[in-house]
Every structure is written in C-alpha cells, then in structure tokens.
Amino acid sequence: MRRQIPAQSLLNDRIALVEQAAAPLVALASDYAAGSSVAPHSHPRDQLMHAVSGVLHVRTAQGSWVVPPDCALWIPAGCVHAVEMAGPVSMRSSYLRPGATGLAADRPRVLAMSALARALTVEAGHVADIDRPDRRESLVMELLIAEIPRLPEQPLALPLPADPRLLRLCRAFLETPSARISLQDWADRAAMSRRSLTRHFRAETGLSPERWRQQACVLWALPRLLAGRGVTAIALELGYDSPAAFATMFRRLLGISPRDWRAGRDPLRPEAAPAPR
Structure with missing residues (x-):
C-alpha cells in the first residue's frame, strides 16, 4: 500500500510557503522512501x-509522465498532479x-536537464532566506530562470485522449503494455476503422497510436532498467521479438541505448557519448 507523503497538512504548509513568498523562485528539497506517493x-x-x-x-488529468534522474518535469501553475516514487x-x-x-502553460512537459540546470537547481535549494537572498543567490536564481526555457523536451509523456473508446484502449495498454498488440486489434476493440482510429487518436493526443504505444513501452521500461532488470528480460516481457528490436525503438x-541510459550517461554532454568502436 502506497504511503501519502508528505502528510496533507505538511503539503498544505508547503503550498502556502510557495504562495506567500515574494522571491521570483522558491526551491525546496524532499526525500522519499521507495513506494511513497504524494496526493x-x-x-x-x-x-x-x-x-x-x-x-x-x-499523473494528471491530461496524461502520465515519467521523469528519470537526467530529466525534470515542468508543471504549469494550477495543474493538479499526483506523484509516485519508483x-x-x-x-x-x-x-x-x-x-x-x-x-x-498548456500542459506539463519532460525536459532534459543540462549539467548547468542540475547544479543551479541544487544551489537554489541552499538559499537560506527565500525573500532576502544575497547577490550570489539572486544570480543563481536568475540564471536558473534563464536556463529552463533552453532545456529540450523529451518524449516521456503519455497524453490521454478524451474519447471514452480511445481512453479505454490506452488504460488497458498501460496495465499490460505489449508490442504484440496490433493497430488492427485496437481498431476492432474500438469498433472503428484503422484510419478513423488513427485520425481521432492523433487529434486528441498529438501522437499516432504507434508512437503513443512505443512511448508507453519506454515509460514502463525506465524504472525497471533503473532497478537492474536486464534489457533482454524487459524486451521479451514487452513482446518484442528480440532485445535488438526493443533497443532500436x-x-x-x-x-x-537502454544500457547507456541505465549507466547514467547524459546524452546532452559530449563527454557522455559512447566511445568509438
């Protein structure tokens, strides 16, 4: 059973702190045990x-986002969201x-964190007096605000369609993602033609059904890779014919690659690229 952390009273206190602060940026740190969740x-x-x-x-009403350590999630003001810890x-x-x-401010988005953004985020959390920062602290916050719009968006989002037929397909797929489920299977379940399903799906999510399902498989795989599961086991569980097919996707x-991602390499830094073979 997941634990709601922080407690609602503490969560309300933090929201009040953020709302009352005069500073343009407020940075807070939180540590959570495995299996924790925020209401x-x-x-x-x-x-x-x-x-x-x-x-x-x-998770939000708009969809689902997975955020690995080399990324961050941009959440617009007023967006209701719940958080689970893998x-x-x-x-x-x-x-x-x-x-x-x-x-x-139309939706959340996953952003790839640069080394500079990571360092600034940590430094901003060390500001002792939120409303009276010294000059260095003010410069750190100003630079972080300037750096955020430079961070590239990552395909780690799963927007959900509003159409009940399409929504049922998506929720069922999220329960048991599988590369073996064909687009025709989806069309049959939704009582739609493949062309009609693709057109409606793209209009509601901005993604083709194929791309949405690939992203769902990647999002399912990320916490398992981080937990040490083998690429072969993950690929076979997702229904791919081979680890190579999964790795290519x-x-x-x-x-x-999945192995390089698990190794913690940052694709934004040249020094993190695999060495020539």
Whole structure:
C-alpha cells in the first residue's frame, strides 16, 4: 500500500510557503522512501520537478509522465498532479512565478536537464532566506530562470485522449503494455476503422497510436532498467521479438541505448557519448 507523503497538512504548509513568498523562485528539497506517493494537489506557481536520484511517475488529468534522474518535469501553475516514487527519490523542486520562463502553460512537459540546470537547481535549494537572498543567490536564481526555457523536451509523456473508446484502449495498454498488440486489434476493440482510429487518436493526443504505444513501452521500461532488470528480460516481457528490436525503438525515442541510459550517461554532454568502436 502506497504511503501519502508528505502528510496533507505538511503539503498544505508547503503550498502556502510557495504562495506567500515574494522571491521570483522558491526551491525546496524532499526525500522519499521507495513506494511513497504524494496526493493530488496543485501549486500557485509553475514548478520544475527534478529527481536528483530515483524515478518519478506523475499523473494528471491530461496524461502520465515519467521523469528519470537526467530529466525534470515542468508543471504549469494550477495543474493538479499526483506523484509516485519508483524506488527511493531525492527530489528538488523549483517554484517560479507563472510566466517567468516564457514556457507554454498548456500542459506539463519532460525536459532534459543540462549539467548547468542540475547544479543551479541544487544551489537554489541552499538559499537560506527565500525573500532576502544575497547577490550570489539572486544570480543563481536568475540564471536558473534563464536556463529552463533552453532545456529540450523529451518524449516521456503519455497524453490521454478524451474519447471514452480511445481512453479505454490506452488504460488497458498501460496495465499490460505489449508490442504484440496490433493497430488492427485496437481498431476492432474500438469498433472503428484503422484510419478513423488513427485520425481521432492523433487529434486528441498529438501522437499516432504507434508512437503513443512505443512511448508507453519506454515509460514502463525506465524504472525497471533503473532497478537492474536486464534489457533482454524487459524486451521479451514487452513482446518484442528480440532485445535488438526493443533497443532500436528505445534509441529512436531517447537518442541513447537502454544500457547507456541505465549507466547514467547524459546524452546532452559530449563527454557522455559512447566511445568509438
């Protein structure tokens, strides 16, 4: 059974702190045990949620997002979200005045963290007096605000359709993702033609059914990779014909192999690229 952490009273206290602060950016740190969860809530500010370690799974009415350690989740002000921890998580959250970064407020989005953004996020959490920062602390916060819109978006989101027929298909797939389920299977279950299903699905999610299901498989695989599961076992459990087929799909979406991702390599840094063979 998942534990609701922090307690609702503590969660309300933190929301009040963020709302009352005069500073343009408020950074808070939270550490969670494996299996912890945070109840659905929202903030009066935009939030950049970054796990220094561990994997976050965030759910909203718009969809589902998985956030590995080299990424962060941008959550617009007022967006109700719940958080689940895949293993122990050390979280750093930066709360910004709405519109401060210029990022669109239409939906959450997963952003790849640069080394600079990671360092600034940690440093911002060390500000002793939120409303009276010294010059260095002010510069750290200003630079972080300037760095956030430069972070590239990652394909780690699963927007959910509103159409009940499509929504049922998506929820069933999330329960048991499988590369062996064909588009025709989905069309038959929804009593739609393949063309009609694809057109409606793309209109409601911005993704083709094939791309959505690939991203669902990647999101399912990430916490298991981090937990040490083998690539072969994950590929076979997802219904891929071979580990190579799974790895090719994974690399196409994330730009890095499953093994390199697990090794903690950051594809944004040149020094993290695999050595020539």
